[in-house]
Amino acid sequence: QTVVTQEPSFSVSPGGTVTLTCGLSSGSVSTSYYPSWYQQTPGQAPRTLIYSTSTRSSGVPDRFSGSILGNKAALTITGAQADDESDYYCVLFMGSGSYVFGTGTKVTVL
Amino acid sequence: EVQLVESGGGLVKPGGSLRLSCAASGFTFSNAWMNWVRQAPGKGLEWVGRIKSKTDGGTIDYAAPVKGRFTISRDDSKNTLYLQMNSLKTEDTAVYYCTTVKVGAACFDYWGQGTLVTVSS
Numbered sequence: 001q002t003v004v005t006q007e008p009s010f011s012v013s014p015g016g017t018v019t020l021t022c023g024l025s026s027g028s029v030s031t032s033y034y035p036s037w038y039q040q041t042p043g044q045a046p047r048t049l050i051y052s053t054s055t056r057s058s059g060v061p062d063r064f065s066g067s068i069l070g071n072k073a074a075l076t077i078t079g080a081q082a083d084d085e086s087d088y089y090c091v092l093f094m095g096s097g098s099y100v101f102g103t104g105t106k107v108t109v110l
Numbered sequence: 111e112v113q114l115v116e117s118g119g120g121l122v123k124p125g126g127s128l129r130l131s132c133a134a135s136g137f138t139f140s141n142a143w144m145n146w147v148r149q150a151p152g153k154g155l156e157w158v159g160r161i162k163s164k165t166d167g168g169t170i171d172y173a174a175p176v177k178g179r180f181t182i183s184r185d186d187s188k189n190t191l192y193l194q195m196n197s198l199k200t201e202d203t204a205v206y207y208c209t210t211v212k213v214g215a216a217c218f219d220y221w222g223q224g225t226l227v228t229v230s231s
Binding site for chain 1: 145155156169191199216217221223
């Protein structure tokens, strides 16, 4: 069974930069997996941030950026703000019509 | 404005059945590929399944934990997506979200607010 791993938590200072990663239990993440990123605050539905590795969804601030770093997908928040405090999930498209969510990263801004 | 409104959640006993609906508006539903995603209380997100548009073949794919028990369908005349859930287990307890698919980008685009399904005796 494919496991997509993310850091459990990160803390970042207001105005700081943090990079979250999304890796595969076996193998490397590439653009072929169409990595996407979602933000979720407690009690709310997720919001789409990034798709196709690095394309920002409509209305998403440019302080959010996506990339491939080494063998993982990455989400970078540059100039973190208080309302960036959320859970972040990546998703990989596994082909044959299936998707796998990452384990999620809780980001605290303080 | 795209709107997705889920309904049909509730309390059901293990082994029981439930049908969820997702009413869509603000876009051409018949052309859309749609997903169901769930989230158990205090846990992460989990993909449940996807249905393509009829013009793209209407193919349906399911995650392993629900395959054979859950059925995704759509009624394009009613702009509504469905999730029929049978043989429910306690581990199916979750908020169920419907989402659109951004075709060509293999990602979830718009999300509904979710409906809670509780499986408990």
